Amino acid sequence: MEPLRGDESSVEPDETTIATRGREVDGVALGTVLGELPRPTVAWSAEGQRVAAGGSAATITADGPDRFDHVRRAGEALFAGRAVESDLPRAARPRLFGGFAFHEGDKDEGESPWDGFPDAQFVLPAVQVVRTDDGSTWVVATATGPSAGTEAEARLDEWVDRVEGLEDTLPEDGPGIERRTFTPDDAGWRRQVEAAVERIRRGTLRKVVLAGALTVDLRDELSVPSVYERLSDTYPDCFRFLVAPEGGGHFFGATPERLISRDGRTVRTEALAGSTGRGDTPEEDEWLASELQDSEKDRHEHDLVVEAIKSQLSPYATSISTGDRTVRRLATVQHLQTPVTAELAEDDHVLSLVEALHPTPAVGGLPPDEALETIKDAEAFDRGWYASPVGWFDAEGDGTFAVAIRSAVATERRVTLFAGNGIVSDSDPDREWDEVQLKYRPVLDALE
Numbered sequence: 102m103e104p105l106r107g108d109e110s111s112v113e114p115d116e117t118t119i120a121t122r123g124r125e126v127d128g129v130a131l132g133t134v135l136g137e138l139p140r141p142t143v144a145w146s147a148e149g150q151r152v153a154a155g156g157s158a159a160t161i162t163a164d165g166p167d168r169f170d171h172v173r174r175a176g177e178a179l180f181a182g183r184a185v186e187s188d189l190p191r192a193a194r195p196r197l198f199g200g201f202a203f204h205e206g207d208k209d210e211g212e213s214p215w216d217g218f219p220d221a222q223f224v225l226p227a228v229q230v231v232r233t234d235d236g237s238t239w240v241v242a243t244a245t246g247p248s249a250g251t252e253a254e255a256r257l258d259e260w261v262d263r264v265e266g267l268e269d270t271l272p273e274d275g276p277g278i279e280r281r282t283f284t285p286d287d288a289g290w291r292r293q294v295e296a297a298v299e300r301i302r303r304g305t306l307r308k309v310v311l312a313g314a315l316t317v318d319l320r321d322e323l324s325v326p327s328v329y330e331r332l333s334d335t336y337p338d339c340f341r342f343l344v345a346p347e348g349g350g351h352f353f354g355a356t357p358e359r360l361i362s363r364d365g366r367t368v369r370t371e372a373l374a375g376s377t378g379r380g381d382t383p384e385e386d387e388w389l390a391s392e393l394q395d396s397e398k399d400r401h402e403h404d405l406v407v408e409a410i411k412s413q414l415s416p417y418a419t420s421i422s423t424g425d426r427t428v429r430r431l432a433t434v435q436h437l438q439t440p441v442t443a444e445l446a447e448d449d450h451v452l453s454l455v456e457a458l459h460p461t462p463a464v465g466g467l468p469p470d471e472a473l474e475t476i477k478d479a480e481a482f483d484r485g486w487y488a489s490p491v492g493w494f495d496a497e498g499d500g501t502f503a504v505a506i507r508s509a510v511a512t513e514r515r516v517t518l519f520a521g522n523g524i525v526s527d528s529d530p531d532r533e534w535d536e537v538q539l540k541y542r543p544v545l546d547a548l549e
């Protein structure tokens with residue numbers, strides 16, 4: 102097939118010209134491609150689109166409390182005045198993929214699975230393989246600089262050859278698990294929940310989401326692309342993501358939770374909080390779902406999130422509306438879910454909204470500052486990028502961010518999984534322990 106050419110940028114070529122070139126290829130296995138792509142590597146699969154990307158045409162990195170603002174400004178500067186006109190499908194337009202750390206500057210002393218992960222990193226990928234929602238697959242190359250056009254073309258040729266020559270050799274089975282270590286352990290978790298409940302009953306804290314970490318040592322070598330594919334098969338309706346910065350491990354997961362999507366002035370988000378398990382039969386499933394719908398404790402936990410999201414969005418919105426509270430059913434767990442939509446008063450960048458929303462009380466708590474303090478006091482591990490915003494934004498300031506739960510960070514033969522629960526005044530430590538186990542299952546099952 103003749104290459105489809107994106108037009109040159111409409112501005113004179115200069116240091117920061119962005120050129121994108123792409124070509125449609127016959128269906129290739131994205132997981133296999135993922136294993137071939139250089140660092141920094143990112144993958145994003147959601148809402149009918151799949152992207153596997155590697156290398157960097159531009160990277161934005163930020164640390165500290167201003168990380169959202171810094172990334173937004175750097176992103177705007179990168180795109181400023183450089184509309185990239187292109188014949189490629191919209192899914193192949195230049196987008197920056199990446200995410201943020203949950204806390205600012207929360208670094209473990211010494212060795213941590215998060216070594217190599219800055220507080221924020223976004224990459225305009227040098228190479229992407231994109232599967233669009235109409236099922237076509239594109240290899241896309243992007244370059245910046247004075248000779249961006251010729252560079253992007255050369256890169257495209259190279260990668261089309263490489264991608265077309267790939268054999269599908271991903272292992273079908275997971276690596277298997279040799280050893281599991283919970284931080285905190287069972288007893289420690291109960292103590293932690295009891296202490297949080299006590300604090301809520303005594304004072305002004307209303308809800309706090311406490312998490313645990315589960316470190317697993319693997320039997321065989323880990324193929325991250327294979328685990329990513331397995332997650333994608335089991336959780337096709339979730340946001341599947343992978344971020345592997347240069348010099349770091351692999352952070353990946355399959356999360357059901359949208360933090361925010363901005364498309365022009367229309368914004369979509371949701372409250373996802375309140376959980377129960379899956380039944381062994383459809384009847385048991387239904388029973389559990391209706392018990393969840395009727396549970397005062399879960400409704401309270403959920404409604405706090407709805408109210409907080411509405412008030413966090415209100416300074417930006419001319420209108421906000423919420424849909425019905427329903428039950429979202431996933432392979433191992435069911436949640437209460439309320440969709441929220443809003444119309445923006447101005448063209449606020451998606452990253453401004455990310456900053457306003459993160460962390461929602463679905464992963465932080467209420468009041469936010471007291472909850473974050475409680476989390477830092479209680480949790481004996483670094484959350485790193487767990488439960489934080491991961492996703493993409495484009496030149497228009499549109500974008501989609503998910504909340505990076507049901508996730509893990511992998512280094513060599515060791516994977517650290519994270520899972521948390523909302524604790525309120527009538528939380529029961531035993532139930533919370535069982536619930537948190539359900540939330541490890543997506544990644545755990547993919548590794549077993």
Ligand SMILES: C=C(O[C@@H]1C=C(C(=O)O)C=C[C@H]1O)C(=O)O
Nearest residue numbers: 374375376463506520521522523
């Ligand atoms: C924090 C997590 O999940 C969050 C907490 C939930 C809850 O407490 O019921 C439900 C969904 C998520 O918003 C996690 O999976 O790690």
